[in-house]
Amino acid sequence: MEPIIRLRNVHKSYGGTAVLKGVDLDVAPAETVSVIGPSGSGKSTLLRLLMTLDRPDAGTLEIDGASPWTMTRNGKSIAANEAHLRRVRGKVGMVFQHFNLFPHMTALENVTEAPVHVLGLDRGEAKARALEYLAMVGLEDKAHSYPAHLSGGQKQRVAIARALAMQPKIMLFDEITSALDPELVGGILELLRSLAARRTMTMVIVTHHMQFAESSSDRVVFFDGGVIVEEGCPADIFRSPRHARTRRFVESILETVR
Amino acid sequence: MNELILLLLRGLAVTVELTVVAAALAIIIALSAGLARMSRRRAMAWSAAVYIEVFRGTSALVQLFWFYFVLPFFGIEVSAFTAGTLVLALNTGAYGAEVVRGAVLAVPRGQLDASAALNLNRLQTLWRIVLPQAFPAMLPPAGNLAIELMKNSALVSLITITELTFAAQLLRAETLRSAEIFGLVLVLYFAVALLITAGVRLLERRASHGLERGGA
């Protein structure tokens, strides 16, 4: 089965600082992958590239078999036009650490915005779909509230519903609990768990929550210093890591949990 | 005394008309130039930058005279009123363009990320996500610019447009009651300024609905 995400030797620098230094990764369709690693290791940048928010400096990046930034015409490889980029981009959705809800729209309007204007759904259809997803995240009674009147956990749920409503093939989650008060984290993780269990889409989750990563992922990827140090099934990474760096990181995290 | 006030009020009407028309034009110019300044197309961004720097960097009165005296040589015949309105709009529009640019750049980057993640195109992102959030931030400086516009409208008296200051000059020449006339005229301008400030404050309150700080 062809991987739905394929990275080969991807490099990315920001202003002279190299953040990704040669990343290779395959993700299979409907797989749930957790990405763990210390801060500044490049995990968020990886997601930004997958979401086509930024462009790799070097290397190959393919989403569902196509590169977002180049296309082939008459057998030759040329720079992609806007239409092609958006076609590829449409297969990916993302939930951000700081929610990024549109403050001037209600929860419902946040969720219907893209289905109406990108997918071309008519307002009735979009509204029905939006209410469905808001119900899935437990917020159908907050549909007409503005983000300013929602708690952090509620905002993140709306953000999740908003991304899901586009029904992308791949969903990216960038430390979505890091900006939340501790008592709200559990609810969000539970939501993620149920989403992963459905196996309807590929999920790439950057997280600090090791128990979640262990119990809910098919695979765990350990990121450090801009490269993937080790990857494997949760049991291997957490119980018997092969690399010293992996072992050090896992031990330090588990220590603080204890 | 009544005739005096009547003449001044007629001048005031012209001042208000000038201010309103020029302001409407200035808003369109400011939005166009401000957005063009941020365009990725070099030619567009550069042209906007030149317009903004020239009209901000030169004196409004010099611009006025240039339009009034020089344009006819190029075969462009415009009435004094048109020249005056145009220059006022172009001058204020240049400052307004910077206000637009500042407000748009102040919208958090996360909003752009979220829009891209939802696959909205550039126009949709600008029109439906960025501008509605930039708008409330534009209002206070815009209010100040509106008052500047009103003050600059006095300059068009020097190219013989019969607005309030021109009327004041006429009356002074006739009656020589300088203190009362100019004093009254200053008070009338002040009243208009207060009205503008009140109007902008009303707009500010209505535009910030749903956008209280601490939002999404």
Add this chain to the structure above:
Amino acid sequence: MIFDWPYAWEILPRLAEGLVVTLQATILGMTVALSLGLALALARRSRYRLLAWPTGALVEFIRSTPLLVQIYFLFYVLPDTGVRLSPLATGVLALGLHYAAYCSEVYRAGLESVPKGQWDAAIALNLGRWRMMKDVIVPQAIPPVVPALGNYLIAMFKDTPLLSAITVLEMLQVAKLAGAESFRYIEPLTLVGVVFLLLSLVSAAGVRWVEGRLRLEG
């Protein structure tokens, strides 16, 4: 019908004379504005309502009304009260008053930005009010607002053509006279425009440079 370069060259010396007057008006006007502005700012922050409130109202009034009308007011009313000033002096006074109002707001912002701890320390050391303001507060209030004051200097420079309305021979007036004589306005007016543009661009860069230096030391 394009630019008559020889003619432009011919009137350049006269325009230069006008520029001298323009610069005189600007520098003198700014001197008035900077000193009067500080006085107004301090008056506005006074504890005595009878001083603070009318000063505030006056500042708002001056800021919200056209400079041109204020110039006319002084030009026509002062002689009636027995004060005889040259047109240039009247213009300098008008510019100074008008921009003092703007500068007073800038100074106020600067004074407000001085940390409260400074006031506390000065009082704790039993410094008198005058000494406190002179040696502790005002010296800290001014550096952050120098860029804003610089911008008002440039704005005043661009407002000097208004003095042509009361016959001061600054650049625009010289250009108008030259144009009236030769019936060719495009050269004098364009030259004046270019000079203004160049000088304001240079000064704006200068203000930014000062801002940068202050930030480094701040």
